[in-house]
Amino acid sequence: MHRPATAEAEVADELAVVRPGLVPRYRAELPGARAAVLTRLWRALAHEPLPWITGRESARGGLVLRLGDGRRLRGPAADPYRTDAYVTSVRLGGTPYDDPARLVTDLAVPHSAGFAAELGHSVASTALSRAGQDHPDEWPESDWGWEQRVVDGHPFHPACRSRPGFSVAEQLAYGPEHGPVVELGLIPVPAAGCLVTGVWPPELRDGGRLLIPVHPWQAAHVLKRPGEATLPAHPLMSLRTLAVPGGPHVKTAVSARLTSSVRDISVASVAASETLSAFGRAVAGRTDGLLDVTRTLGAATAHSPDLAAVLREPPGAYAAAGEHVVPVAALAATGLPRSAAWLAGFARLCLTVGLGLLELGVALEAHGQNLLVVLSASGEPLRLVYRDLADIRVSPARLARHGLAAPDLPARMLTDDPAALRRKLFGSLVAGALAGAAGSGAVLGAALDSAVGELPSTPDLVALREEPLPVKALTLMRMSPVTEGDLWTELPNPLSAR
Template sequence: MDRVHLNPPPAADVAERADAHAVAPLLNCLLREVAEPHGGSGERQVYRLPGTGRLLRVLGERRPAEPEVRVAGAWQRLGHTELVKLVADELRRHTGLSNHELPAEMIDSRDAVAALLTARERAVPPNDPYLRSEQSLLTGHPYHPAPKARGGGPVAAWLPYAPEAHGRFPLTLLGLREDTVVEEGDTSALDALGEAPPGYRLLPAHPWQLDLVGRELAGAFADGRLLRLGTTGFDAWPTAAIRTLYAPERDLFLKFSLDVRITNDIRRLWRHDLLKLRRTDTAAATALAALDGPAGWLGDRGYRTAAFAFEELAVLVRDGFHDRLLPGTTPLLAAGLVEGFEGSPLAAAADPAVWWEAYLAQVVPPALAVFADHGVVLEAHLQNTLVAVDADGLPAQALFRDAEGVKLLPEVERAAGWERLVYCLVVNHLVEIAGALAEHHPTLAPWPAARRELARHDLPEIPELLAAPTLPGKTNLLLRWNGADGADARYLPLPNPLGRT
């Protein structure tokens, strides 16, 4: 990580900012999934917590802040630690279940933010606006109770690899004995990262992952199935996904296993996902290539791993931007547009209505068309969508990624696939972009344009979507509290902003 010599931020300032970053998504979850509206109190909204009967009030709606609980006839301010205790007590009563793991994750997430804030004061952000957008997510998922948790390990173990701290680092190169290699698809880019000795193939590794699983691999290093071959001669930059790295010099993305829970899942490259990778990637690539428009797919070309450590050492090769971007455009992560970063065209849009209509025109049609024509359900949420902007900052192209999240009809029922698409594209994505844009440009009314764009598409589900009073919202707080599988998705109804006014 590059450093500049700056005075460290005062500890009190870091603590206050870390609390604010951590409180907002936790409140969003609590208010969406559990709390009941209970009127207003000045500039604040009041909610009733049904499990405990307590009254809670917050400032703001999109990113709620300054939580207060009613105690003995007065409002008492809650810091993040007190809010965690309140949420845990409410969920125990609300669900009848106990969970000691999630509160610890919530605290870990807040403490990680504090470490990131301190590190960012000394780190040099990348010059490339694409990388800045990928490394901007200090708050992260706006509807997750612990979006920045890093597995509870010591800060020194994970901070060098954190995108939010503008990390960059070389990859560790391993030699994998040829008779233990397992691979599928096009992995030739891996062989160009260095030179393996005779009888071995190159296998890059994420250094944090090697630290996490090193003891399990001791035997393979001892008997020669694995060799340490040094590091790459270039740096890779961690993207918002943390375990997916981008090497600009090679225009190459590499996705690794990471034995750490990040949001809802342990971020391994699971065997069952890798074994279906070629099918899902081919389906998504074929569907997007058939469209009459600039939208594209960053393909997951193939994977390589070790037979004796299939998931632990797996690395997935993903396409870079070469020949995929329109000339003169710059790709930006959609989630970064919501979070904000220096040079964001969303904040600087001269005409926000024109910018929003251009955004909708690039993102919505391809996601709907591949569903309608090819039965491909893209996981078109904020972290899997890149929007390329032209020299004026106007959206000109959408690029989608991550075959692991793609679902195919009829392997999933159409209704379930449509619900997932609506959640990812509308609730997780368009609602957040619209909210961020409206914060910067308060006179903008984003939903008539979104309604017009959706109505242009001839899917039988569209009229019902536009007329429905509610949309599906994922219940990340309850999923984690109830110990659901990381890939599970359960939804509750949210007010539909697409409805006619």
Template sequence: MYLPASPAEEAVAAELVSVRPALEAAYTGALGGARAAVLTRLWRALAFEPLPWVVGRERSADGLTLLLAGGGRLEGPLPDAYATTPYVRELLLDGKPHRGAARLVAALGVPHGEGFAAELDGSTASLALSRAGRPDTDTYGSEDADGPGPLTTREWEQRVVDGHPYHPNCRSRPGFSVAEQLAYAPEHRPVVELGLVAVRAEECLLTDGWPAELRDGGRVLIPVHPWQARHALAHERVRDGFAAHPLMALRTLAPVAGGAHVKTALSTRLTSSVRDISGYSIETAAAVSAFAQALSERLDGRLHVTRTLGAVTAHSPDLAAVLREPPEVYADTAAGERVLPVAALAWFPPARSAAWLAEFARLALSVSLRVLELGVALEAHGQNLLVVLSATGAPVRLVYRDLADIRISPARLVRHGLPVPPLSGRLITDDVTALRRKLFGSVLTGALGATAGSAAAFAEAFASAAAGLPATDDTAALLTGTLPTKALTLMRLSPGVPGDQWAQLPNPLAGR
């Protein structure tokens, strides 16, 4: 069935003609796959999230029907909560076929659906653009099993073309033109010129140890992203800075000359959140980093946490930056070790075997559950969690980065004789449900589920890993009942509801 181009798809095509005409044919060819990828992610949300206008769900041998408030019916295939390969090409709303996520949401007529539909339209068009920019010799970033593959973590990060594995807004970049996506997005492999804004030190909140090369007398030089400089800091004088490679997070970059990774503010909504940097995260950066380093020493070398080397804000979420240790420092490159973000494992050939996945899952689950038992819930999704691989490709230890959204339990720390860091605010909680949601919703229903790529592969690959886990209350909760995941679509359709909202997914580990 022919599907005419949507407004966002047409706009991207029109801009490509002027800024990168060589990509136009590839972009047009990628639209069908991008539509299916976003529609598959949307179907997962509709099938499992507690959306108030879905009043019932009827399963049959070959499909699922959603009963909608007002009497409508939405029909599709049996959903797989962990699928990462697009398998939904069409959904039927009251018998009418829909092949585009944006048009389907518009037709549903749900509250706040108009804005969400526009985001889905943009996500689909941007995803097609991202796929169009892949090298011809590197389809989906696949690695020749007999070749060396990329040698740097940054190259692996840039292979993650499709963005978030489960969010329908996997490539939503409102406020970014096509030219800006090509110039700044990691999957297009650009070099980005960061700027510097000079602010008097007394007007800043900053950690000790802010480097001398980012100071000018009594002024602090704050690295700023060029998109931010143009769209949010037009009133500031921006000096020339330094060249850097964008990483998976887009606003976090690795300087071409080496050294600390730079997390910049980027005041636009990417996927779900506006990517500025809060004063709270700057204020707590040093204490959280020192605490995490001490905690990692209890893990027998199986987990390293990248240190925060500096943090600064001009008392504005739009003008702030964090300097972070590169994860590569925890790999012995002379011995052939390399570091991959877990999100890139889908393109690492050994990770396609059940035996390798079981070995990796055993490492990831045992370490993250031990950290939780000690008192910290990591947000260990595929972007924050990295794995160090031996020269033969075996997973040997983990690296965790970005401490801005972990959760710390003082009660658990005290129970294990660990010092409680001098912190308050959103990072601190003893709520067991909140702690487990933070970890299980990232490492299980995010990182490990996406690496497996389907519920069946998840169950097969991780059965042996689950059987060897330590007998704790957290392990018991993990192995029984459903598993939590962020209700990302519900959150986008609930703009007046603060904080995370949750859905429950089938647990492929239950009963094993």
């Protein structure tokens, strides 16, 4: 087996300095972290339109990929919806590989070097994240407690824990899975030089200045200036969004590439935030109480994507006594048995809301981070909560058919293309949130099959039942650095096997 992995060694060396007692657990977690990332990578190799893969064929219960240079890459049969780390090794030619970074390095295809480095960081950070886990069995009482139980990051992205630019000390200090309290810097900016939408609270004002919350990583590495005061907060699963106890969720700018994207905050998104928030809450009012959308309370930017913040209502505001609001990505951490009946009911709830809004003209990006479920005290799914509307798609034509006018939104959010609308919803909700909750294609297919028979027939439902599932080609996107925007592929429809 190939073993050299620079990122793994670098993290071990740094950890020996800043938290030496964690080193043995970190090293023990490395094999599992490699398998977790390799499993995600194998999904991409098996299903994405990577130009250097010229053919795929089943062989002896496994899968063989033909490469453009004549080599063969062999591994297990690939279930695109499976989330456990079942791929522990693949063979390139006659050589076994258990290290995804080393495998991509030796594939030696265009842009493989940069992607291999990301995978190395992803493995090392996943092992580091797992090493610090010691959660009690009881359900957390805080909203950030649920978020901090999501340890491995994106369930299908090979760069699920890639955090380039973050030292080990910074990962321990800011990574939600490590449970820190983060002191947000409050940087004063003349109000006259800022764009503000919504209501910027008086406690974040100082005379004629706004106090913009800034992530300490951003303050140190990008702005290179500290705040004049600090605001203690708890990081949520996105790392750059944090919960202020008794206050809002604060989305900060972190100008680093985390998983796939640079997490700054555009001026355009600040400008649209109030309009988008009002629109989201209006359309949620048409779901018969099955969906709430968290309000954007205020947003401010110093006309720079590097210095901006958004204040959002916490999802817990929509829980009654005895209820819990849980991000879908954290469902596995609840310890719920999630029977076939539970998953079918959850799928029915999600599809009722998602397809209903799609018919209306709104395609949510309902992945496991944006979508939350309200659970009863006994764990039954009751309602949904959605946050962060920045990447939804809106169809003016569909809205008009229902007597609604399209709001004044950025042009990138508006489309009447049915394929684009379905990609947004199906790729995030079905192939993302529901697939992650199900954990395999067979379980997902059974849940969908039970749910769709009770839904109103629409062209979108027909497409969901009969067509391949669209999903972002996450690895192709990372290995296509000159291509802007999302790239897509299609996965086998889990309903077609039933």
